[in-house]
Amino acid sequence: GAGVSQSPSNKVTEKGKDVELRCDPISGHTALYWYRQSLGQGLEFLIYFQGNSAPDKSGLPSDRFSAERTGGSVSTLTIQRTQQEDSAVYLCASSLVAAYTDTQYFGPGTRLTVL
Amino acid sequence: SQKIEQNSEALNIQEGKTATLTCNYTNYSPAYLQWYRQDPGRGPVFLLLIRENEKEKRKERLKVTFDTTLKQSLFHITASQPADSATYLCARANNAGNMLTFGGGTRLMVKP
Structure with missing residues (x-):
């Protein structure tokens, strides 16, 4: 079956521009997660959704970052006024529910480069 | 805060040998730990989960201890x-089980 998909796969933008990253989770998965992976670094948790609500936004690095999920499916991560330090791979994952034992299935990521 | 630490140096071993990777954590013991594999340009793929009351977990050629x-x-x-x-990445969950904290990962190179 189809896995988690993300688009675009690569995004190059200029400093100060806004970008939108999209995630299509596995059908039927109610939980959706966003992570960021900088070069040579581990994954950094950003935000998760249970259904359409985002109970935990504590991982978002600044108020330039926002995310939404509509219809309990597709999610968009928006970065406003991008900075060079925002350059990273942004990974999305989904799971059946947000619980200890649920496996998270990751997408291939969006590589963001801010010039 | 929770921390997960993995050896950042690459591990190079010969084909046929056993590779052993280490994951250390701080503060309280998590209810479970997860291990993932990540190939270049791809997202992590789940391998194994081990609960705190399990000493060992096996899957084919893989074995995890806790x-x-x-x-x-x-x-x-x-x-x-x-x-x-x-x-290979190690991860632990927060108390609610809805957020994973990952280690930095250890790169394994198996030479033929």
């Missing part, structure tokens, strides 16, 4: 193959 006294998990690949070359 020592709450040492606050450590070991990940073993027996009879390693060049196709096992990848970065």
Whole structure:
């Protein structure tokens, strides 16, 4: 079956521009997660959704970052006024529910480069 | 805060040998630890989950141990193959189980 998909796969933008990253989770998965992976670094948790609500936004690095999920499916991560330090791979994952034992299935990521 | 630490140096081993990767954590023991594999340009892929009351978990050539006294998990690949070359990530969940904290990963290189 189809896995988690993300688009675009690569995004190059200029400093100060806004970008939108999209995630299509596995059908039927109610939980959706966003992570960021900088070069040579581990994954950094950003935000998760249970259904359409985002109970935990504590991982978002600044108020330039926002995310939404509509219809309990597709999610968009928006970065406003991008900075060079925002350059990273942004990974999305989904799971059946947000619980200890649920496996998270990751997408291939969006590589963001801010010039 | 929770921390997960993995050896950042790459591990180079010969094909057929057993690879052992280490994951150390701080503070309280998590209810479970997860291990993922990540290939270049791809997202992590789940491999194994071990609960704190389980000393050992196996899946084919993979074995994970969990020592709450040492606050450590070991990940073993027996009879390693060049196709096992990848970065292996350890992760622990927060109390609610809805957020994973990942270690930096250890890159494994298996040479033929």
